[in-house]
Amino acid sequence: MIKLERYLVIIVLLLGELLPLSGQVKSIGLPKIINYKKADYNGGAQNWEVGQDKNGNLYFANTSGLIQFNGTSWSKNVIPNTTVRSLKVANDGRIYVGGYNEFGFFNVSSSGKLVYNSLSKLVNPNSKKIIDFVWKVHIVDDAVFFQTFYRTYIYKDNRLTILEAPNRFQFSFLVNNKLYFQDIVLGLVEYNNGRLIPLANTKTLNNTEVWGIVPMANDTMLIVTLDKGLFLYNNGMLSPWQCDANNFIRKNNSLGGRLLNSKFIVLNSVLDGIIICDTNGRIVQHINNRKGLQNNTALSSYTDVSGNLWLGLDNGIGYINENSPFTFLGSSFELSSVYSSAEYQNNLYVATNQGVFSHAWNTPFKEESFKFIQGSTGQAWAIQEIDGTLFCSHNRGLFTIVNGKAGNFLDDRKGYLGLKKIPGKPNYLIASNYHGFAIIEKTPAGWKFRNQIEGFNVSDSKFATDGNNVWLLKNSVYKLKLSDDLKRFTLTTTYENLDKSLKGINSIQQINNKIYFQSANHFFTHNQATDKFIEDKTLSAIFSKIPKIKYCFEDNKGNICYFFGDSSMGMLMRQQDGSYQNVLSPFASLAGNLVYFFESVNTIDSSNIFIGITEGLVHYNPQLHSGITTQPKAFIRSFTFAGDTLITGNLPTLKNVSIPYKDNNVKFTFSSPMYDNPENIKFSYKLEGFDDKWSNWTNVPVKEYTNLHEGNYRMLLKVINSYGKESKPAVVTFTVAPPFYRHPLAYIFYILVVAFAIYYVRRRVKIKIRQNRYYETLEQRRLYLEKETRIRQEQYELEKEIERLRNEQLKVKILTKDKELVNNSLQVVKKNKMLNGIIHRLKDIDSETLDETAKARFTKLYKTIDKELNTDKSWNNLEKHISNVHFDFLKRLKDKYPTITPREMDLSTYLLMNMSTKEIAEIMNISDGGVELARYRLRKKLNLPRKENLTGFLMGI
Known part of the structure; x- marks a missing residue:
């Protein structure tokens, strides 16, 4: 009996190893879990059932209505009484739903919107009030069954018939296209052409609720009950299923289950999430709240077309990426950031930032199943097996792990980063630590710290050695020559570039037992004899179509792991013929999660790689x-214009759409039914007729175009998933109609208007020409008369000007003569003065003393002079002429100074003529002092300052 149990254990373990190869559910780690809260989908908490259409859109029977998810956005559609408890998606695209006192179907309208059509209105009004909740919807051939507790409504050929419950229905199940009901008295019954046939030996289930029936091999059915566990039904026999899964369900209650990928069974629980078991009842995965699921009560489960699992939870929606080569061992396994891992003596060891953990390799990986290695607390940088010994490079030093326990530190004076064998020296290891490099020696008592290598105190975890030299990259490449006694570096050589055409050196790695130096995906080896780098064309060619890497290394199976960008990786999987297959796309989902600079890949075998x-x-x-x-x-999920939206993602085909020019602002939304890494989905679009090239890849699922010109357009959309796979373009064609003023009819109207305008203009031009000729004649006549009048006027003005000039000329002549007369009069005055002087002198002569002849002559001369003086009127004429010559001056003077006297005016005139005081005294017949007094009085009347010249002032008037 003991031997049999051992054999069974071995068989189970072998099955555990083979299961990952034969199905998609992995026993190591947990798949990726995405939780959607009710705030994400804007609905109620509970989700009772899940379905999917041909386009990949998902539907959820939610307490607030029918929820639709296209991978990018959520939408909600309501029915009367709101709650949706059941749904099924038909092949023709209809979505049949059931709720409270309501059932019917959603159909896609011509605009792509989901429109609800009620079928409950076909129920007799007298019985409608007892419809109650429609718990299940099934599609069997061309009939749709809406099951409630008391009856089932069958919709076929647009008619509704009623199947009454023998007593009271609990739930119903469709298994291999056969419909089963649980009756609370008869047990399980099968529906067959309108009849309900009881299944033998199932009345024992009446003391519980059957929540699920799962088909299994050999016509066996797995019956899932709420609180009594799991049962197998075959050939009329019902028996409990004695297995781990049954123990779990009996403890945590179940709300049904389903097949997963034909090899596994998903079982929903009330208290502890879900389990996935194989067909033998062995639990492969257990997913609950502690492992990342947001709620422990799974009301429903569904497998989508990609083989991934959707959970309708009591609070929210859960997505489990079962169809993935990746599973995760994280916080639920008590692991944090992992820097290194190694399989050693049937145990998996993991170096983390908290220390070292281990897990038995042949034991199922369950939560909290990793064991912490006592004494390893702290940052563990690397864990490596070398020659049968497991070394741990730790922040506190270097130690070995023996029998699952941390051994003594070989060196605890400094932190260690990693170890490497020294070619040609099997008993020595070289280790990088915080202060440079050290030598570890193998002794009969085991590995021991030998010495710190002197001469260089910088190191790195990524170094290489060829036995005689240590190669290290720190901005530049250093070649450190080891002394024969391994105690010092005797020579240090620095290299900046590998080739003249390549700048810098990116990494040092060891591949196929050779040290390679890499720059821009070009790989070189070093020639010791010439001290030059030689490119390996073969290896460079392998990396020529790979993204520019920053580092790579070879694992223990000959695969090359490479890293690029900030935190992305790929693998060159070595084939049996020695070639490499580039595997890049699967690792895209890990981008950004790798431990920077301490990237770790541990290949155990072809099916087990730990990262x-x-x-x-x-x-x-x-x-x-x-x-x-x-x-x-x-x-192209939707196409919006002019306040209207076409849900193109729901339509099988879309004809060309024409929109008016005034509504030439359009918006598109995009989607792709990919649910494993929605954050990595990227879109690229191109509007033919507007864009010249495809847009850059973007995560934004919306694009809007404004002010489109009239014409035909094709909106093209591509999507790329997280694995680098690109879709075929989706296409929506539409036409922007021209504005009314650019419509073809408008151009015909424009032609007619132009033709009429030409005719009208020509006619008007002819009339205008005739009018212009008439008016031109009148105008010429008018201009002639105006010219003649103007000539006459000019002639008249000329005559007047001539007359004026003549008058002025005459005045000038008169004035000139007056001036001459003034001058002559002044001469005469002077002459008379002279004659007066002669007379006065003659009076002084005594005529008595003269003889008669002389006396007679003397008397005659005296009389002649006296006569001349008496008859001369020059003085009067002088005053008259002076007044005429200076008439304007005297007038201005009188106007400016009205109080001036004629005598003062005469004085002003004489002063203006620049006469001397003596001349003025003679003319005015006053003394010189009298002239000065008159001048003083004139200055006072004219208000002249003492310093201003009187004559100059008068000349300025």
């Missing part, structure tokens, strides 16, 4: 790639 990430450990099975190779689909 360290910031949140734990990733298990990668390269054999599982079926879902990744599927080409994604792109959908």
